[in-house]
Amino acid sequence: xxxxxxxxxxxxxxxxxxxxxxxxxxxxxxxxxxxxxxxxxxxxxxxxxxxxxxxxxxxxxxxxxxxxxxxxxxxxxxxxxxxxxxxxxxxxxxxxxxxxxxxxxxxxxxxxxxxxxxxxxxxxxxxxxxxxxxxxxxxxxxxxxxxxxxxxxxxxxxxxxxxxxxxxxxxxxxxxxxxxxxxxxxxxxxxxxxxxxxxxxxxxxxxxxxxxxxxxxxxxxxxxxxxxxxxxxxxxxxxxxxxxxxxxxxxxxxxxxxxxxxxxxxxxxxxxxxxxxxxxxxxxxxxxxxxxxxxxxxxxxxxxxxxxxxxxxxxxxxxxxxxxxxx
Amino acid sequence: xxxxxxxxxxxxxxxxxxxxxxxxxxxxxxxxxxxxxxxxxxxxxxxxxxxxxxxxxxxxxxxxxxxxxxxxxxxxxxxxxxxxxxxxxxxxxxxxxxxxxxxxxxxxxxxxxxxxxxxxxxxxxxxxxxxxxxxxxxxxxxxxxxxxxxxxxxxxxxxxxxxxxxxxxxxxxxxxxxxxxxxxxxxxxxxxxxxxxxxxxxxxxxxxxxxxxxxxxxxxxxxxxxxxxxxxxxxxxxxxxxxxxxxxxxxxxxxxxxxxxxxxxx
Numbered sequence: 018x019x020x021x022x023x024x025x026x027x028x029x030x031x032x033x034x035x036x037x038x039x040x041x042x043x044x045x046x047x048x049x050x051x052x053x054x055x056x057x058x059x060x061x062x063x064x065x066x067x068x069x070x071x072x073x074x075x076x077x078x079x080x081x082x083x084x085x086x087x088x089x090x091x092x093x094x095x096x097x098x099x100x101x102x103x104x105x106x107x108x109x110x111x112x113x114x115x116x117x118x119x120x121x122x123x124x125x126x127x128x129x130x131x132x133x134x135x136x137x138x139x140x141x142x143x144x145x146x147x148x149x150x151x152x153x154x155x156x157x158x159x160x161x162x163x164x165x166x167x168x169x170x171x172x173x174x175x176x177x178x179x180x181x182x183x184x185x186x187x188x189x190x191x192x193x194x195x196x197x198x199x200x201x202x203x204x205x206x207x208x209x210x211x212x213x214x215x216x217x218x219x220x221x222x223x224x225x226x227x228x229x230x231x232x233x234x235x236x237x238x239x240x241x242x243x244x245x246x247x248x249x250x251x252x253x254x255x256x257x258x259x260x261x262x263x264x265x266x267x268x269x270x271x272x273x274x275x276x277x278x279x280x281x282x283x284x285x286x287x288x289x290x291x292x293x294x295x296x297x298x299x300x301x302x303x304x305x306x307x308x309x310x311x312x313x314x315x316x317x318x319x320x321x322x323x324x325x326x327x328x329x330x331x332x333x334x335x336x337x338x339x340x341x342x343x344x
Numbered sequence: 345x346x347x348x349x350x351x352x353x354x355x356x357x358x359x360x361x362x363x364x365x366x367x368x369x370x371x372x373x374x375x376x377x378x379x380x381x382x383x384x385x386x387x388x389x390x391x392x393x394x395x396x397x398x399x400x401x402x403x404x405x406x407x408x409x410x411x412x413x414x415x416x417x418x419x420x421x422x423x424x425x426x427x428x429x430x431x432x433x434x435x436x437x438x439x440x441x442x443x444x445x446x447x448x449x450x451x452x453x454x455x456x457x458x459x460x461x462x463x464x465x466x467x468x469x470x471x472x473x474x475x476x477x478x479x480x481x482x483x484x485x486x487x488x489x490x491x492x493x494x495x496x497x498x499x500x501x502x503x504x505x506x507x508x509x510x511x512x513x514x515x516x517x518x519x520x521x522x523x524x525x526x527x528x529x530x531x532x533x534x535x536x537x538x539x540x541x542x543x544x545x546x547x548x549x550x551x552x553x554x555x556x557x558x559x560x561x562x563x564x565x566x567x568x569x570x571x572x573x574x575x576x577x578x579x580x581x582x583x584x585x586x587x588x589x590x591x592x593x594x595x596x597x598x599x600x601x602x603x604x605x606x607x608x609x610x
Contacts, residue, residue, distance in 0.1 A: 189457030
């Protein structure tokens with residue numbers, strides 16, 4: 018290319034199950050010279066010094082010490098989505114590489130999905146759909162019932178950006194809102210959504226009709242909800258997880274659902290994803306699982322991509338990096 | 345049930361009131377019943393929240409492809425979750441509510457919390473304070489609402505005026521990216537026109553709690569489409585609502601029999 022060369026940015030691939038959307042390539046190539054992993058591996062000698070940023074789309078390409086060693090001019094890894102639990106932060110830090118994510122843009126859609134799961138579980142939407150379309154259905158039984166969402170008690174575990182947006186939505190359903198968080202939010206924030214702080218998670222668990230997890234995954238939140246916590250919940254309660262599969266002790270959850278310790282669960286996340294096809298969670302009638310679609314809308318994906326481009330550009334220009342994750 | 349016909353009414357000379365559960369009375373011949381001097385009551389309070397909730401549930405489930413997603417999550421053939429599998433946003437989208445009575449208004453209250461832009465069409469315009477409280481804009485012409493909405497939700501009563509309110513013309517006015525949600529009565533939609541519109545992608549999708557008849561015949565084309573969610577008329581199907589409807593119906597009946605003001609006479 019003549020004149021100012023576009024910065025070289027490494028991506029995993031285009032299209033396919035983990036690839037960057039084809040629709041984004043035109044936009045990306047206005048700003049960057051995209052190098053796929055395949056191209057990189059075929060021409061390491063020339064490309065390794067050129068690459069200044071990694072555009073990490075849904076956890077790919079995977080960052081290893083080996084890779085970082087061969088990219089002496091790498092300034093930043095821009096990671097899509099909110100979670101950073103898939104990254105070795107110490108490793109990146111040790112190579113002086115910056116990290117950015119896209120926490121805010123996914124939070125709204127994720128909050129929406131939390132509400133969707135809560136409503137679908139209590140109103141038995143998927144079961145109802147199956148009845149409505151089943152070849153065996155002759156009539157709709159009048160004693161087929163779900164249960165209310167409006168006016169019930171919602172306990173939000175993890176009242177960060179996403180959790181707060183759930184609270185805003187739940188308030189319009191006249192729900193009573195309890196929350197548990199590392200830190201109590203300020204009074205104005207609490208009263209804006211009518212939320213009551215529960216310093217002890219036990220109090221929240223015992224009083225809630227719906228328990229919604231919207232925590233980040235950290236060593237402290239790993240298996241946050243286990244056998245003890247499930248037993249503290251009401252037998253009529255539903256667990257909704259829109260954070261990470263590992264925030265829940267899955268084996269304990271299976272047992273709790275089988276023995277009706279809690280009524281139901283709605284999970285957008287599991288560990289692993291997808292679950293093995295013979296996993297007991299797939300067989301339970303009182304579980305709704307969605308394939309990690311918290312942020313999966315067209316607009317949000319587009320915005321994530323644009324945010325990542327901004328972060329990379331700022332980093333390469335030596336400017337403050339939007340959505341930087343401080344290592 | 346029981347089905348009210350002329351024969352039954354003739355055989356019950358001391359019948360004073362029919363206490364109906366639910367809010368719809370389109371299944372009753374009101375004129376005939378009135379001729380026998382019998383009052384009719386319904387239960388509008390018990391149905392309002394659960395029906396509004398179901399409208400929201402259907403909108404969210406359709407937009408986020410929840411039913412499809414569940415099927416993928418549990419299918420024996422699923423090996424991975426594709427990253428380019430996407431739904432559409434609800435937050436900040438435009439919701440057009442046709443029929444802004446008690447239930448429609450509660451839908452608006454809920455949708456506002458999702459930062460939705462709310463348009464509504466109603467026989468009568470609501471008071472300014474009511475509109476401002478939910479940020480709703482009145483569309484005197486239903487066409488304007490249809491053209492601007494990402495989600496169109498039907499929350500009308502079924503009357504001769506609303507029969508086939510949404511037909512080929514109305515569907516054609518909607519955005520090709522729009523979703524139609526029906527929580528009122530099946531006959532408000534021209535079902536054949538809907539089938540065609542969904543098959544030809546004139547609109548993106550539909551989510552129906554009500555159809556005509558219920559259930560649909562098992563070979564009905566609506567059951568074969570993959571851009572539709574149908575639920576088995578469960579707008580008020582919660583343990584709590586059923587209880588409340590019974591209480592409300594009893595209160596209505598007792599009021600009539602005791603000659604007191606009737607809470608919900610039709």
